[in-house]
Amino acid sequence: MSRWEPNARGRLEKAALDLYSERGFEQTTAAQIAERAGLTERTFFRHFADKREVLFGGASTLEKVFVDALAGTSDAAAPIDAMASALESAAVPFLERHEFARQRQAVIMANAELRERELIKLASLSTALAATLRRRGVPEPTANLTAEAGIAVFKVGFERWIAASGDRALVEFLRESLDELKAVAAGE
Amino acid sequence: MSRWEPNARGRLEKAALDLYSERGFEQTTAAQIAERAGLTERTFFRHFADKREVLFGGASTLEKVFVDALAGTSDAAAPIDAMASALESAAVPFLERHEFARQRQAVIMANAELRERELIKLASLSTALAATLRRRGVPEPTANLTAEAGIAVFKVGFERWIAASGDRALVEFLRESLDELKAVAAGE
Numbered sequence: 001m002s003r004w005e006p007n008a009r010g011r012l013e014k015a016a017l018d019l020y021s022e023r024g025f026e027q028t029t030a031a032q033i034a035e036r037a038g039l040t041e042r043t044f045f046r047h048f049a050d051k052r053e054v055l056f057g058g059a060s061t062l063e064k065v066f067v068d069a070l071a072g073t074s075d076a077a078a079p080i081d082a083m084a085s086a087l088e089s090a091a092v093p094f095l096e097r098h099e100f101a102r103q104r105q106a107v108i109m110a111n112a113e114l115r116e117r118e119l120i121k122l123a124s125l126s127t128a129l130a131a132t133l134r135r136r137g138v139p140e141p142t143a144n145l146t147a148e149a150g151i152a153v154f155k156v157g158f159e160r161w162i163a164a165s166g167d168r169a170l171v172e173f174l175r176e177s178l179d180e181l182k183a184v185a186a187g188e
Numbered sequence: 189m190s191r192w193e194p195n196a197r198g199r200l201e202k203a204a205l206d207l208y209s210e211r212g213f214e215q216t217t218a219a220q221i222a223e224r225a226g227l228t229e230r231t232f233f234r235h236f237a238d239k240r241e242v243l244f245g246g247a248s249t250l251e252k253v254f255v256d257a258l259a260g261t262s263d264a265a266a267p268i269d270a271m272a273s274a275l276e277s278a279a280v281p282f283l284e285r286h287e288f289a290r291q292r293q294a295v296i297m298a299n300a301e302l303r304e305r306e307l308i309k310l311a312s313l314s315t316a317l318a319a320t321l322r323r324r325g326v327p328e329p330t331a332n333l334t335a336e337a338g339i340a341v342f343k344v345g346f347e348r349w350i351a352a353s354g355d356r357a358l359v360e361f362l363r364e365s366l367d368e369l370k371a372v373a374a375g376e
Contacts, residue, residue: 078375119307141344145369148340156332181333185373187266 009047011037016054017100020107025051025114055104055114058093059121063128066090070132079138079146084178086129087153091171098166105162126151153177197235199225204242205288208295213239213302243292243302246281247309251316254278258320267326267334272366274317275341279359286354293350314339341365 005011015036019028030051034044048054069089073082094101108114130147138146157177161170193199203224207216218239222232236242257277261270282289296302318335326334345365349358 080372080375116304116308119311120304123307141348141365141368142372144344144347145340145365146372148344149337149369149372152333152336152340156329156336159332160329177329177333180329181337182373184268184330184334184337185370187268 005039005043008037008039008043012039012044012047013054013100016051017103017107020055021103025055025107025111052114052117055108056117056121059125061093062090063125065093066125067128067132070129071136073136075136079133079142080149080182082133082136083129083146083150083153084175087150087157087174087178088171090154091169091174094161094170098161098170101158102162102166105159122151122155149181153181156180193227193231196225196227196231200227200232200235201242201288204239205291205295208243209291213243213295213299240302240305243296244305244309247313249281250278251313253281254313255316255320258317259324261324263324267321267330268337268370270321270324271317271334271338271341272363275338275345275362275366276359278342279357279362282349282358286349286358289346290350290354293347310339310343337369341369344368 012033016028016033019032019036028051030044030048031041033051033054034041037044048057066086066089070082070086073085077085108118126147129150130143133143133146134140153174154177157173157175158170160177161168161173164173200221204216204221207220207224216239218232218236219229221239221242222229225232236245254274254277258270258274261273265273296306314335317338318331321331321334322328341362342365345361345363346358348365349356349361352361
């Protein structure tokens with residue numbers, strides 16, 4: 001029988017990120033993560049399918065929030081305005097997560113397999129956003145280009161947020177990044 | 189001593205693509221490709237490091253052509269106009285290559301590992317384009333967003349070219365795709 005552990009998931013996440021940073025992702029085991037968190041390996045596997053899911057478990061949450069927000073925008077909105085609104089929602093899961101996101105990014109950048117996985121995640125997100133726009137009646141190639149523009153804005157804004165101190169919220173970087181993309185496209 | 193084989197590279201490419209399409213990429217060996225082309229395995233390895241390079245050997249050519257064209261544009265040009273000009277050059281290696289590109293895309297889409305490799309190729313291209321823009325004095329985040337916009341235009345235009353009959357050149361699809369991105373960003 002397992003007893004309830006206060007904030008077990010958060011403790012496991014922190015222990016995992018610390019160990020991945022200290023000794024590398026490949027060199028860390030689920031048992032070591034559980035030990036560092038003062039929990040059992042069984043508790044680890046109740047929260048995560050494997051040690052990679054500590055890094056990518058949030059991806060499906062992000063995709064769901066992003067796609068649902070886009071699907072919920074008014075059909076009358078221009079596709080880029082629908083995307084702007086969806087980007088505001090996509091920033092929400094990252095509130096209070098700057099340190100986690102920063103540490104996670106460093107771990108991912110240090111490992112080729114994890115970098116690939118991150119690219120796949122973004123490509124899958126782009127595909128899902130384009131499909132959502134098509135369902136809203138946006139024709140091709142507009143749907144695909146709007147989705148790719150949204151991902152570009154998210155990626156660049158996210159990287160700038162990670163590199164900054166954490167005082168400003170992700171949503172502000174996403175807004176700036178979208179404004180900048182509009183300026184670029186307008187030839188400014 | 190090896191004798192000269194007329195258009196050995198082209199014959200090997202065609203044999204490889206045919207075999208990858210017929211029996212799958214994983215199930216095809218370099219020996220089978222050489223045999224289908226009526227050449228020796230040794231000739232295959234004079235032209236390609238491995239069977240994956242038949243599909244991705246063009247990636248470094250594309251990156252070189254694309255980056256060189258971007259580097260060669262006037263510093264006075266707006267970043268998006270420099271990118272537009274570079275996209276015209278990036279289409280050149282694909283002249284007379286519609287059938288190859290179409291068949292290659294189908295092989296890549298059928299294999300998860302090859303799809304990942306294609307994503308990595310595009311991410312590497314985006315990084316190289318952003319670095320080229322920074323060297324031309326374009327600040328961040330403009331450089332990164334222009335590079336990502338260029339890749340989005342290339343990706344969407346390329347997919348539409350592949351899906352079309354091959355009567356129209358890639359460059360036309362890239363121009364349309366860029367115009368469409370501008371319209372999207374302008375909220376049209």
